Amino acid sequence: MxxxxxxxxxxxxxxxxxxxxxxxxxxxxxxxxxxxxxxxxxxxxxxxxxxxxxxxxxxxxxxxxxxxxxxxxxxxxxxxxxxxxxxxxxxxxxxxxRGRIGLLAFAFVVAIIAAFGFHDGAGALDTSSPGDLSGAHANFTQGVGCVACHDTHDKSASEWIQAAWTPGDLSENCSTCHTFGGPAQTPHNKVFTGEAALAASKTECVMCHTEHKGAAGEIVAMTDQQCHACHEKKFKSFSNGHPAFSKDFPSRRRTAIAFNHTSHFDKHFQNKRFVEKAPAQRCVTCHNAANADRNVPVRSFETTCAACHENQIAERDLHLLTFPELEENPFDKAEIIAACGPGEADQEAAAAIVEKLAAKPIKAAANETKLEARVREMKEKLGLIESPKKPETTNQANATPQEDEEFESVSTETLPPLAMMLLDVEDGEDPESYAEPVSELVNAMIESGDGAILDLLSERTDKAKQLLAGLSQELVRSVGCAWALNQEYEALSEPVLGGWYADELSLKYKPLRHGDPVVLGWLNLATSSDVSEDFRDQLLSSSEGAGACAKCHSVSTEKGVSDGPRKIEWRLGAQSGQKHVRYRHKPHLNLLGPGASCETCHKINPDAEFSAAFKQTDPLNYASNFRSIEKQTCMNCHAESKVKQECTLCHEYHDEHGFRKKMLSGDGGSPHSAPKMTKK
Amino acid sequence: MARKIPMSLVLFGVLALASFAALFWQSRLITVQLGDASILTGYTLFVTILLLGMFNARKKLSMIPLGRARTWLIFHVVLGVFALALFWLHTGGIWPLGLYEQLLAGSFYLVSASGVFGYLLQKALPSRLTHTGIEIIYDRIPAEIAEIRERAETLVIECTKETGSETVAQHYVGTLFWYFQKPRFLFAHLFGGDAAGFWLRGPGSAARRYLNDVEKKLFDEILDLAALKAHVDRHYVCQGVMKKWLFLHIPLAVSVVTLAVWHLILVNVYVL
Amino acid sequence: MERPQRWSTPFGPDMSDADITSLFERDDIAAIDIDRFPKHTPLEGVLRNDTRIVRYRSGDIVVREGDYGNSAFLVLKGNLRVVLAPKLPQSMLGRQNAKKKGFFEALSQLWTNSTIPEVRNLSGYEQQGLRGSSDSPDARVFLQDVPVVLNNHRTAMLREGSLFGELAALGRVPRTATIFSEDDAVLLEIRWQGLRELRKYDQGWRRKIDQRYRESALKNHLQESSMFARLDDTTLNAVADKVLFETYGAFDWNVSFQRLRERGSSQEAPLAKQGDYPDGLLMIRAGFARVSVQHGTGDRTITYLGAGDHFGLGELYAAWKNPDIEDMAMKTSISALGYVDVLRVPAPILEEHVFPFMDPPADTLMELAEHPVSDDALMEWAVEERFVNATRAMVIDLEKCVRCDDCVRACASTHGGNPRFRRHGKSSENLMVANACMHCTDPVCMIGCPTGAIHRSLQSGSVIINDMTCIGCATCANSCPYSNISMVAIRDSNDRPITDPESQKPIMKATKCDYCEGQPGGPACVRACPHDALKRVDFHDYNPTGSM
Structure with missing residues (x-):
């Protein structure tokens, strides 16, 4: 004790x-x-x-x-x-x-894991899920469960052991649903070649996107520093170190329409004639702010340009065919007459002419005037008088004695580029090279009307029908007959609204309106690489081209190659090519403060050599008539302790993010497969 | 009397701070470089937990020179705090989302809490025991109480024999026996109260006024024994608590290690 | 005749009249002048009660080098051999062959430690040269092959009439050599009390003993002191001749200490009193002495002195320096703590050989007396409880100790699964000296071990018990004034108690802390304490507030 x-x-x-x-x-x-x-x-x-x-x-x-x-x-x-x-x-x-309780605790935990650790995701206690999936992913993977992403789920123990020792490839499975403009697992989905390919490391989706952060978890958040993980140029923030915008920002590329903002604001409408047409609301007169996004779209031609420029369209015809000057008459008059058959009027006219001619001496004299010579020639052609015999010494190759007669072509024109293309003629000014094709064409025209041209055109393009839309057989035949007889075609009437028509020696098309499909077709044809330069230049000429399209719609070559295939910028809107930059006008429109307008940022530059850019085809060789926007402009608001300025505000990582179609086909866990119902 | 801060505490503290700073910085760097920092922090945490568990192994390996247990305890405590910080760094928050992870986190927090609790107990209770003025080995307490009771009962019988009066015996049977039977007033002893003394001065000695001088003398001896037993009771409670808190800490620690191993397996199978 | 108290328990219970008579017939005994002995302690009484006749067989070890003994031997018959060189191996002496354990050997204790308490492998005991058991008075270790020992070791012969062992018996110093009997021998063993009487009352014995002491020990001891280090050999001999050596207190103080403690009082033999005239310098050679001053109605302990310390230098120096000052009394008292063995160097020797060549001594004793009394409580307690004897007392700070018993378990893990101390003990304030062997400076436990099983390790200086030669007589356990040696009943590997086949009494073994002798890494208890509560300390340089 x-x-x-x-x-x-x-x-x-x-x-x-x-x-x-x-x-x-x-x-x-x-x-x-x-x-x-x-x-x-x-x-x-x-x-x-x-x-x-x-x-x-x-x-x-x-x-x-x-x-x-x-x-x-x-x-x-x-x-x-x-x-x-x-x-x-x-x-x-x-x-x-204490020791026993320790053992018991161990056994208890092992039992819990054994009981619940291998249960599929739907279990009450799922040891393998570290948190709910984000709403979207949860929805799409519901039917398949964990294997949608984790291959090893539900696999055997041996595969688990193997999986534990091999690096995971979680990101591979993302491509089951997600698609991109490029490879899924390269930086910015870009295809790298050469040295860059070696330098560009493979990226994993899970580097940035981590799941299982709960239904409302943020799985796309990315910090500025993370962008700098790859980018060599590192800086603190947009306002602190971000490189200056390029000098031509945002108008890196020529606009589709050669629309000179400077002159449209300040020059054209000074004129008293047009003053009432002046854009009263400045930019938004033409640009539709209501639909503003990355671009503020321009309103339609009809509501904007048409007031001044619509008439100019119909003024420029499309010259399809001009009957050229021929040195010899290739046509068999009889055959032509047989084929065409002079009409009543023809015969009457002919009779009248015969009478007149009969009254006059028909012999060719030395002092015969040119007019008299032509009259005689016609008489001879019509068979009213005998043509004088050609001297024997002349060209033996000239076949018939009749051809020895002096032939004077009604036309002094040359073959236009369109026709050259159509007939595959190399030199439109050399009658010898085009005489035969022309005569064949004219014969065919007489024989089958527009079909003749269609046949020829079909050899060049499969859009022949569109290109010749509205061309009537009658018109073609009539023209053919007239030309075969070495006559000028006399149009019955002038076209009022536009469309195919012919005058003396030409077959033409008058544009009907803005966006006329026939002209559009021909112009597009002109951009293809296998047409002659003349053909192209004529159609795409801003001053002469059909429909005056190219006056406004710029013609570009790819990547600044001056003689490559052309492209006509039919469509409006920015073609910046900066896939990873995003900007939305709309939120900015009303936020820039009282008195602010488009011109707060987009400032007119009156000194720019704007129009010069449209005189060539390189779209990148361009001087906008707006001053470039500088970083400072954005920094007025987007800066430290002002409006947010993180990288992802303006830059988008992925290129053309999309989804595979199979998502919607019900294959591989579509939301429509109603997984909950399958249990029943 | 200011206690000297042990060198090892300073050393481990600085090391732990430095390691944590390095880990924090490194994990930030990894995150910024699009890597997965939780691999680094997770494995470090796992090793840390195993090192924490090594403290128990050290106790079983007293026969080989593994350094002083004193150093190990300081290491254990510092490492425990480090592990908690590392845990937060690893999970990036206080409470994880997955049910299993919640189980793991819950166990981890309980282990940490019980550790802190035990540490505070071990700082607070020894001096309270020392101040009783007696010292007794825990395993001998039942025998000690039995012996005190025996002695008290001997006194009661002696008193009855000597005086022929049963007043003391009746009081003992009616009141004091309850007290001498086994440790009493446990909570008061644990929290430093004097409920036992209060009881002894009140109900415990209520019969004293009815005793004659001879009885009083013997009765006071019984009360002395009762006061002694109060000290023994205090030892029983305080020493017991200082042993029993490990009943929480160790089984929970076993759970945490087991859960962490499975967590590690899952992560390696599913992700890495 | 007034019987001296110690004679109530005679040394040899069966000394017959015939034995006494035959002793008186011997020349060396007959030469003693009986008349010089006082009436209450006659020579015959000394011989009858303080001596015994012991018989040794060939090869029996009489004394071992390093043992502590409290008796001297006179050869009555036969020849003994003193082993000079090379020394006998420890195992031959019945001692533990202390080999440091390797790492794996230490680790293997994890699985080799038995769960059965005090289990022993019996086969080991049979290989030891051990005669007798705990019940027989002549149990001893013997050399199994004397001729081989004589061949391999240089020895000296001790013939009939030789006296040996008297220095260890009087001066509490370890035996300096191992002596064994070459053939069957008869020895007269004289216990220290008798030896003291003989020296006191017989000129011849005194001369003989003092002569031997001066020759062998005194000169060495003086040389070890810095004061006499500069003297040459002849001067030193001259000094040694003049130095007196004295013994105070009871040799077996441990027995009386426990008795006196039980009675609540203790008497200490005074060496010098406060106020006395200083006549010489006291140099402590063995044991402990308390230095005190009068304080209030009692004596206040200022410090205690152990072997190598000296007393009175300040006063003597001051008296020599200022011969005119009259009041040259001692400022402090000194008394023996149990037993103390001192040399008294007379003042003239100091004045001639020492004082002219030394700096004035620092008067540290008086400085110590200026501390508040409460500061000295710990030391006063340690002196009172004789913990000053300790070199490695287990001190537990109860304010830090969480009573987890890790120390006890660690102890068990290094001792075959058995703890070797008990985590309780006397305490003062928050310090408890647990019942673990303190490895005393003055190891009284080693006195009287019949087989030398308890001994001081040559490697570490720890006091250890060789379980192989321990016969379970409990002499050491009863001698230890601190109750730090426990007798245990041993068991076999089937958890059955091992008993003496004849008496069915359990076989006991003495066990105690061996300071983890042979274990790598020092004492496991200290290493195992997670709270820095447990320390092994020498109170001489122990400062709980500073070091803990």
């Missing part, structure tokens, strides 16, 4: 053994433990205090000194200890319990 003076004596206080796993069970009832103590196996150490020893015929007490030494009463006569106690149920030591 604590008060004992000699409680520390070795024979009273044996070693305490805290490493022993059991304690005497008597401590359960706060009794005094026995000196024997429990056995190693947790059994009671004994019910008696000692095992008496028989010395001779006397029993001797053998109680240990620590238990108090030999007892007073000594052993019973039968040799048993006199102090007996009921056996106890030894108690585990605290540490013993």
């Amino acid at each position: 604590i008060n004992d003076r000699d409680r520390f004596r070795q024979d009273k206080s044996p070693y305490e053994r805290p490493n022993f796993p059991f304690r005497c069970g008597r401590i359960r009832i706060w009794g005094k433990p026995c000196s024997a103590g429990p056995g190693l196996n947790g059994a009671c150490g004994g019910v008696s205090e000692c095992r008496p020893f028989k010395n001779g015929d006397r029993w001797e007490c053998r109680r240990t000194p620590s238990a108090g030494g030999a007892c007073e009463n000594g052993p019973s006569p039968d040799g048993s200890c006199c102090i007996q106690a009921p056996p106890c149920r030894p108690k585990r030591s605290l540490r013993g319990y």
Whole structure:
């Protein structure tokens, strides 16, 4: 006991053994433990205090000194200890319990994992999901479950072991649904070639997009520093270190329409004649701010340009065919007449002419005037007089004696480029090279009307029908007949609204309106590479081209190659080519403060050599008539402690992000496959 | 008396701070470079947890020179705080989203909390025990109480024999036996209150006024034993608590390690 | 005749009249002048009660080098051999062959430690040259092959009439050589009390003993002191001749200490009193002495002195320096803590050989007396409890200790699964000296071990017990004034107690802290304490506020 003076004596206080796993069970009832103590196996150490020893015929007490030494009463006569106690149920030591609880905790956790760890995602306790998917992904992967992204899910143990030691390819599965303008796993979906390909490291979707952040988790957030992970030019923020915008920003490329803003604001409408047509609301007169996005679209031609420029369209005809000057008459008059058959009027006219001519001396005289010569020629052609015999000495190759007659072509024109193309003639001014094709064409025209031209054109382009839309057979035949007879065609009437028509020696098309499909077709044909330069130049000429299209619509060559295939900029809108830049006008329109307008940022530059840019074809060789927008302009608002200015505000990482069609086909976890219903 | 701050605490503290700063900086760098910082922080955390567990192994390996347990404890405590900070760095928040991760985080927090609790206990209770003026080995407390009770009962019998009066015996059977039976007023002892003394001065000694001088003398001896037992009780409670808090800490630590191993396997199978 | 108290328990219980008579027939005994002995302690009584006749067989070890003994031997018959060189190996002496464990050997304790308490492998005991058991009075270790030992070691012969072991018995110094009996021998063993009487009352014995002491020990001791280091050999001999050596207190103070503690009082033999005239310098050679001053109605301990310390230098120096000052009394008292062995160097020797060549000594003793009394409480307590004897007392700071028992478990893990100390003990304020062996400067436990199983390790200086030669007699356990040696009943590997086949009494072994002898990394208990509460300290340089 604590008060004992000699409680520390070795024979009273044996070693305490805290490493022993059991304690005497008597401590359960706060009794005094026995000196024997429990056995190693947790059994009671004994019910008696000692095992008496028989010395001779006397029993001797053998109680240990620590238990108090030999007892007073000594052993019973039968040799048993006199102090007996009921056996106890030894108690585990605290540490013993602690160890057991530790083991139990381990077993419990293993059991929980075993019970729930291999359950599919729908389970009550899914050990494998570190959080809900974002709403969109959750929706699309619901039917398939975890395997939509994690191949190893639901795989065997051996595959797990293998998977644990091989690097994951989580990003591969993103392409099941997502598509991009380029490879999915290159920086900015760009295709790199050469040295750049070596430098550009492979990117993983999971580098930026981490899932399982909860249904409302932000999985596209990206910090400015992360952009700088790859970009060599590193800076702190847009307002602090971002490179200056290029000098031609945002008008890096020529506009589609050669619309000179400077002159339209300040020059043309100074004129009193046009003053009432002046754009009253400046920019928004033409630009539709209501639909503003990256571009502020220009309103239609009809509501903007037409007021002044519509008439100019019809003024420029398309010259399809001009009957050229021929040195010899290739036509068989009889055949032509047979084919065309002079009409009543023709015959009457012819009769009248015959009478007149008969009254005059028909012999060709030396002093014969040119007019008289022509009259005689016609008479001869008509068979009214005998043509004089050609001298024998002339060209033997000239076949018939009739051809020896002096032939005077009604036309002094040359073959126009369109016709050259049509007839595949190389030199439109050399009658020898075009005489035969022309005559064949004219014959064909007489024979099959517009079909003749269509046939020829079809050899060049498959859009022949569109190009000749509205061309009537009658018109073509009439023209053919007239020309075959070496006459000028006399149009019955002038076209009022436009369309195909012919005058003396030409077959033409008058544009009907802005966007006329026939002219459009011909102009597009002119841009193809296999047409002659003349053909192209004529059609695409801003001053002479058909429909005056090219006066406004700029003609460009690809990538600044001056003699490459042309492209006519029919469509409006920026073609900046900066895939990774985004800007939205709309939020800016009303935010720039009172008095602000488009011109707050877009400032007219009256000194720009604007029109010069449209005199050539390189769209990048351009001087906008707006001053370039400088970084400072944006920085007025987007700067430190002002409006936000992170990279992703203006830059878009991906190129043409889209989705695979199969998403919608119900294959591979479409939202329409109603996975919840499949369970039933 | 100002206690000296141990050198090892300063050393480990500085090391832990430096390591955490380095890890924090490195994980920021990795994130900025589009890498996955949780691989670094996760493995470091796992190793940290294993190192924390090594403290227990150290206790079982006393026979080989593995450094002083004192140093290990300081290391354990510093590393525990480090692990908590690292845990937050790893999860990027206080509470994760996945159910399994919540289980892991919950266990981790409980281990940390129980560790802090135990540490505070071990700072607070020893001096309270020392101030009782007695010292007793925990395993001997039941025997001690039994012996005190035996002594008290001997006194009661002696008193009855000597005086022929049963007043003390009746009081013992009616009131004091309850007290001598086993440790009493545990909570008061744990929190430093004197409920036992209060009880002994009140109900415990209520019979004193009815005793004669002889009885009073013996009764006071019984009360002295009761006061002694109050000290023993205090040792029982305080020493017990200093042992039993590990009943929380160690099984939870086992759970955390087991859960973390499975977490590691899952991450390697599913992602890495 | 008034019987001296110690004679109530005679040294040899069976000294017969015939034995006494035959002793008186010997020349060396007959030469003693009986008349010089006082009436209450006659020579015959000394012989009857303080001596015994012991018989040794060939090869029996009489004394071992390094042992502590409290008796001297007179050869009555037969020849003994003193081993000079090379020394006998430890294992031959029945000592533990202390080999440092390797890492894996240490680690293997993790699985080789038994869960059965105090389990022993019995086969080991049979290889030891051990005669007798705990019940027989002549249990001893013997050399198994004497001729081989004689061949391999240089020895000196001790013939009939030789006296040996008297220095260790009087001066509490370890035996300097191992002596074994070459053939069957009869020795008269004289315990220290008897030896003291003989020296006190018989001129011849005194001369013989003092002569031997001066020759062998005194000169060495003087040389070790810095004060006499500069003297040449002849001067030193002259000084040694003049130095007196004295013994105070009881040699077996540990027995009386426990008795006196039980009674609540203790008497200490005074060496010099405060106010006395200083006549010489006291040099402590063994044991401990308390230095005190009068304080209030009692004596206040200022410090305690151990071997190598000296007392009175300041006063003597001052007296020599200022011969005119009259009041040259001692400022402090000195008394023996149990037992103390001193050299008294007379003042004239100091004045001639020492004082002219030394700096004035610092008067540290008086400075110590200026501390508040409360500062000295710990030291006062340590002196009171004789913890000053400790070199490695286990001190536990109870304000830090969380009572986790890690120290005990660590101890068990390095001792075959058995703890070797008990985590309780006397305490003062927040410090508790646990019942673990303190590895005393003055190891009283080693006195009287019949087989030398308890001994001081040559490697570490720790006091250790060789379990192989321990016969379980409990002499050491009973001698230890601090109850730090525990007797345990051993068991076999089937958890059955091992008993003596004849008496069915359990076989006991003495066990105690061995300061993790042979374990790598020092004491496991200190390393295992997670709260820095447990320390092994020498109170001489222990400052709990500073170092803990």
